[in-house]
Amino acid sequence: MELLQGINGVYYLLVCLVLGLIVERMFPWRGGVNISLPRWLRNASLTFYNTLILSFIPMIAGYGSAVFAQEQSIGLLNIQAAPIWIQLLFAVVVLDLASYGQHRALHHWYFLWRSHRTHHTDRYLDATTALRFHPFEAVFRTATEAPIIFMLGLPPEGILLTYAVHVFVNVFTHANISISPAIDRTLAIVLVTPNVHHLHHSTKVEHQYANFGSAFTIWDRALGTFVPPSELAKDEVFGVDGPENIAEETFGNLVLDPFRTPEKSAIPKPAKK
Numbered sequence: 001m002e003l004l005q006g007i008n009g010v011y012y013l014l015v016c017l018v019l020g021l022i023v024e025r026m027f028p029w030r031g032g033v034n035i036s037l038p039r040w041l042r043n044a045s046l047t048f049y050n051t052l053i054l055s056f057i058p059m060i061a062g063y064g065s066a067v068f069a070q071e072q073s074i075g076l077l078n079i080q081a082a083p084i085w086i087q088l089l090f091a092v093v094v095l096d097l098a099s100y101g102q103h104r105a106l107h108h109w110y111f112l113w114r115s116h117r118t119h120h121t122d123r124y125l126d127a128t129t130a131l132r133f134h135p136f137e138a139v140f141r142t143a144t145e146a147p148i149i150f151m152l153g154l155p156p157e158g159i160l161l162t163y164a165v166h167v168f169v170n171v172f173t174h175a176n177i178s179i180s181p182a183i184d185r186t187l188a189i190v191l192v193t194p195n196v197h198h199l200h201h202s203t204k205v206e207h208q209y210a211n212f213g214s215a216f217t218i219w220d221r222a223l224g225t226f227v228p229p230s231e232l233a234k235d236e237v238f239g240v241d242g243p244e245n246i247a248e249e250t251f252g253n254l255v256l257d258p259f260r261t262p263e264k265s266a267i268p269k270p271a272k273k
């Protein structure tokens with residue numbers, strides 16, 4: 001059953017990805033995105049290993065934790081009954097907050113940053129950037145998410161719904177999609193838009209320490225890490241600078257990067273205001 005959910009999850013990811021690629025071709029935010037096949041293949045290769053092998057784990061571990069907690073009547077929602085729609089909403093909101101916390105931790109601790117920077121070293125942002133995550137990051141997210149699901153007794157359906165929301169949002173917020181400023185501003189009151197997340201991929205370290213949210217901007221707004229999408233410049237440079245960057249973009253370098261310590265191994269931090 002869990003394996004079937006995982007396979008369905010991969011199909012769903014592919015549908016979202018193709019949709020993202022089509023929409024960004026139709027309404028591109030800016031030109032000059034490197035859509036070369038080698039880059040796409042590098043990002044997709046990470047997904048091949050990461051999604052087809054390791055991303056099954058978050059799904060299975062999260063889903064499995066939810067099923068086990070339900071069977072054993074363990075966890076808050078399995079003790080205190082609530083209508084299913086409240087349980088689903090609770091799962092999506094709580095796991096989005098968890099994702100925000102994970103993302104901040106990935107930037108805060110150097111050994112976590114070493115795996116997360118694989119995602120940040122993409123110099124171009126398009127739908128395929130959503131595929132570019134190091135397997136260690138997937139393991140970290142799994143290890144920290146499953147206990148939350150278990151302790152809160154989140155329903156299995158809520159895990160699947162959150163997965164569906166986060167996969168869609170992941171592709172949508174990395175895609176090179178143009179959105180009118182008025183719609184962007186309105187959506188960004190609650191939701192993470194492409195411009196909101198693109199800012200987080202800037203080489204400017206102060207922007208890398210902003211807009212950590214996955215689906216909702218409410219966590220960034222509440223915790224003082226929100227930078228409005230209007231700050232995104234049309235010529236914004238994406239990636240990481242200096243020794244943190246990957247010298248040569250090859251699949252091997254992407255996978256091995258966390259094991260290599262740049263010469264200056266201090267984690268990039270924004271200047272104190």
Ligand SMILES: [Zn+2]
Nearest residue numbers: 103107116200
């Ligand atoms: Zn990040």
